[in-house]
Amino acid sequence: MHEPVLLKEVLQYLEIKQNGRYVDGTLGLGGHAEAILRQLGPKGEVLGLDVDAETLAQAEDRLQPFEDQTITRRVNFRGLQGVLQELGWTGVDGMLFDLGVSSVQLNDPKRGISFQSEGPLDMRLDTEAPHNALTLLKQMKEDELAEVFYEFGVRRNPRRISRYLLHDVREGKITTTTDLAGFCDRVVGRRGRIHPATKIFLALRSLVNNEQQVLKDLLQVAPLFLNQGGRLAIISFHSVEDRIVKNEFRSWSQDGKETSFCFARATRKPIQPSAEEVQANPRSRSAKLRVLERIQ
Template identity: 40%
Template sequence: SGIYLDGTAGGGGHAQAIVQELDAKGRLVALDLDEEAVNHVRRRLQQFGQQVIVEQANFKDFPQVLTGLHIESVSGILLDLGVSSYQIDQADRGFSFSRSGDLDMRMSRSGEVTAYHIVNTYSLEELENVFRTYGEERRARAVARAIVRQRDVRPLQTTVELKEVVSRVLPAQHQVKSLARIFQALRIAVNQELNNLRETLAVSLEWLAQGGRIVVIAYHSLEDRIVKTFFKTQAAGCECPPDFPVCVCGKKARVRILTRRPVRPKEQEIKRNPRSRSAKLRAAEKIS
């Protein structure tokens, strides 16, 4: 029973797994920023009727969605971060360097900023900062310089064009990993993913019922670091010096961390779903 929130419905796999475990009183609210994903999930879960509510929204806006549905708290929150397999497989979205498509990368097609805009209008320093900050790419400067040099001739339009330009300045043995970092960095910048995650975590416990659980699946170190730090901070109790006879700070632990180490996919799952290889799942339970 209870109400559960899937903030990143994607193709609907997790949403379906959740709703199948609910009893007759249980409900699921599933969100996704991508209109196509929302329509897909609605079709996939229509057999569950009014037990499932699917809305188009950024997961950071879940408080407004729940308020609109007259929901005051939820028993569980799930965030499966990053781009979904459903989106990666659509070449025209531009998320993958292994498929030819426009330099888009928007989670929602209504978003204003695209990868094309960043690649073709950001300064050399701004591009370098994007690749270094969001991609943790050591060759950020060289990649940014190659892009600026090429766009002075003509704008970069497609994922293939960007891949070709970037590949020229990457050592052959590191090309695939560096390309993945560059595309990741652009996607994060386009969609403000890290800011959205911080905003969501900051308010998540206010909406989680006592004993409720929050589960976050991250796919790269930047996301995972944010989640790990948040859980650790919220699990910390009294901060008074050890020689104080009584607590005066009044700080109490708000969560109990359920995953001392992140849960990683087993080899069998990786074989079935290679994209799960880098996944790290962390979970916490609200205790106050």
């Protein structure tokens, strides 16, 4: 099992307090949470959130030695405020949100997230969500899909790609991940070393899981639950997410969003993995860590 992405840097920037309260809002397999728990004293606590039942169960097994200090909930991190209120936590000393997809999700063909193996065109992180990628594509309009593709870096002929893709979906020619990957090879075309399906799959996964809006919603409320000196750490994996985090952190640090709190960016530039980490875990290559601190 790979060490969690940017683990050393996350622990450094969270500045773990012995008896603090921490939130891991994307618990995944529990690697970051376990490392935080190992630095806590006996009164410290970690709340772990994850929308994926399968990875949550694995994380709970991993964190069993710390069961008296760990609380878990199966919920999207958009529900952070409700969970904190339920627990009576008025403030926390640190929060972490790792926006990447776990290896369990990525490597399971049934989840339909990767084009490396054949599976249904699903892409849901929450398997109980109503729409998978295929059902969503059947409902979409060409201009809507083209706009999404353009935002995720498909700059050459996004409208034409959208038109052909929606046609093939409605004709029943695309129902699996390998069908879509083959379509990308034919229609998008290869340029450089990156597979032409990479940006298409990323855009569709984000769309299916409403990832941008969920992140924006989180960033409107999460800083309000930081204790003084508390820090909010977010790891993003592509430019669309990183831009959202960068802009929201700037906004909070400039005027506190008309609250009585004051915030500062603990990282002026994003922290990225070392060459050694990228070599050990190539998926960490695009990770960027940004940290916001409540200073008053």
